[in-house]
Amino acid sequence: MRRETTRADWSTYACCLSACASLSALQVGSQFHSLLVRSGHIHNSFAGNALISAYAKCGRILEARQVFDEMICQDIVSWNALIDGYASNGHGTEAISVFREMEANNVRPDEVTFVGILSACSHAGLIDEGLEFFNSMTKEYSVKPVxxxxxxxxxxxxxxxxxxxxxxxxxxxxxxxxxxxxxxxxxxxxxxxxxxxxxxxxxxxxxxxxxxxxxxxxxxxxxxxxxxxxxxxxxxxxxxxxxxxxxxxxxx
The missing domain is CATH 1.25.40.10 (Tetratricopeptide repeat domain)
Known part of the structure; x- marks a missing residue:
């Protein structure tokens, strides 16, 4: 594509980053990060969310957090990607902190959020916290468990x-x-x-x-x-x- 001077848009980068995440291809993902910055697509939420997931799935949670913090606007997908990143890397307490931070920013959790936070509690052995989150799903957030x-x-x-x-x-x-x-x-x-x-x-x-x-x-x-x-x-x-x-x- 680049040899033929066809310009990649944000969706192209998002797809490539998703592939990098699936393959845990950190080096390639980092190269796409640089391309996002140079192309100006780094501020696109779809591309940014894909980048968060890519870094998290490669075990680079600090880089994932940095991308999240540098985003102009974080949507629910951004928050979910970060929570899932902490969960999948064994940082249960940090995942809970992000959940609380999300609430403080008036972002309402959805089904995906709770899959991430419950998984985080499970892998970190946070039994009481997990039970509390599960019980709050319907009562406080009107999210029906699946x-x-x-x-x-x-x-x-x-x-x-x-x-x-x-x-x-x-x-x-x-x-x-x-x-x-x-x-x-x-x-x-x-x-x-x-x-x-x-x-x-x-x-x-x-x-x-x-x-x-x-x-x-x-x-x-x-x-x-x-x-x-x-x-x-x-x-x-x-x-x-x-x-x-x-x-x-x-x-x-």
């Missing part, structure tokens, strides 16, 4: 070993639990070696994702770790019986 929010909460409670509470939350869901919800519960069961609940969660997963090998392998591993060798073998046999392909080298 499957992703429930999955974050099951992960939050599950990581802390509060499996009974996680299961109770799933049972109280106003929508059908997704594979992500049951997967979060199954992962927590393996972490805390709860074989019985793992079988329950796995059976739900098998109904939703009958051909996903990793679900069967995880249950087999949980059974083996619990000394339930017959059950572990039975699960492995079911992989072949159901025609589920097990990729070479998959642990189990």
């Amino acid at each position: 499957a992703e929010h429930y999955a974050c909460m099951v992960d939050l409670l599950g990581r802390a070993g509060r499996l009974a509470e996680a299961l109770e939350l799933v049972k109280r869901m106003h929508i059908q639990p997704s594979a992500g919800v049951w997967g979060a519960l199954l992962g927590a069961c393996r972490l805390h070696k709860n074989h019985e609940l793992a079988r329950f969660a796995a059976e739900k997963l098998f109904l939703l994702e009958p051909h996903k090998t990793s679900n069967y392998v995880m249950l087999s591993n949980i059974s083996a770790e619990a000394g339930k060798w017959d059950e572990a073998e039975k699960t492995r046999v079911s992989i072949s019986e159901k025609g589920v392909h097990k990729p070479p080298g998959l642990a189990g």
Whole structure:
């Protein structure tokens, strides 16, 4: 494009930065940052938001914050990108600080905001804070929880070993639990070696994702770790019986 003297617009840069984020291509993303500055598109919110996400996904959260601070106008996507950046890099407390800063700037959080903040609390082990945010969604912000929010909460409670509470939350869901919800519960069961609940969660997963090998392998591993060798073998046999392909080298 540049050889043919075709001028790139902000949408071109935004698409390229999204690709850099997906590939964690920091050096290329930095080059596009320089091009944005030289072209004058750095002040476009779409390009700026893409740049925040690119830096965050490459683990460069300080650069992401600098881009955010230098933006002329931050919209809800900007705030969400920054919160998600802190969350994905393990900075739960900082993500909460950005949420409070967003509120102070009279920007109302949306569904995406809460996915980011709940994920931040989960990965940082901020149980009470996560519960507070989840409970405030409907009461204070009129944001109805969707499957992703429930999955974050099951992960939050599950990581802390509060499996009974996680299961109770799933049972109280106003929508059908997704594979992500049951997967979060199954992962927590393996972490805390709860074989019985793992079988329950796995059976739900098998109904939703009958051909996903990793679900069967995880249950087999949980059974083996619990000394339930017959059950572990039975699960492995079911992989072949159901025609589920097990990729070479998959642990189990």
